[in-house]
Amino acid sequence: MTNQIDDSTVVRTSVDVTVAPDRAFAVFTGGIDRWWNRAHHVQSGELKEIGVDPEVGGRMWEENDAGEECTWGRVLTWDPPTTFAFSWLIGPDWAVPGPDAVGSRVTVTFSPTDAGTRVTLVHDHLDAHGPGWESVRDGVGSDGGWPSGLRQFADAV
């Protein structure tokens, strides 16, 4: 697993899995509800389900325990088992995105390796989220950046 910031508006991270790209792609997209952290949702209440509509222009959606649905991104690239990209309309505040929300972009690529698949995730155009992110970005390079997250992961494997 590697982690780095190319520049202040890009987050890049990758992980190796022991399954073939087609399965890695399927788990990331169709299986997102099985691995997504339940604490990460934008609507009130509890997260009941999170899903991906498997086509370009499809919704990245979530449903809460009250049955309310919310679209928090759109599928930009649907090219199994190689590339999956979607817009990310959620700002630093994790609020429900407005109809005119401007998004950043998340691109996930699946590359075959000897042992399975390398999954690389790039979250870029973070500056699209406006001044909030612009200000937040100023903290990059100071204490509390990537290393603690890397250690957390290293402890977990």
Added chain:
Amino acid sequence: MQTYQVLAVEALADPTRRSIFELLGEGPSSVVDITRHVPISRPAVSQHLKVLKEARLVSVRPMGTRHIYGIDPTGVGAARDYFSQFWTSALAAYAQEANATEEEA
């Protein structure tokens, strides 16, 4: 650190506080100056600044008889840290799930 991350996210969940925070992102400002830019009273601005300060998103320094508020890199770094680590932990959970499907197969 975790405490400040949570405080920072909660503090920025309020649209008025977010607009104040964004305003300070453009440069340090006094309470009076901030009040000119938001449709709320000066005491309300002060209250919001207090919350932002507790989350370490803004800091204050005296300048003559005034207090000048600006972005605090401590809390800002914590907020960035929070969102950066988001994908690290998400991918770790994803990898665990993907590897588990191999065992099922």
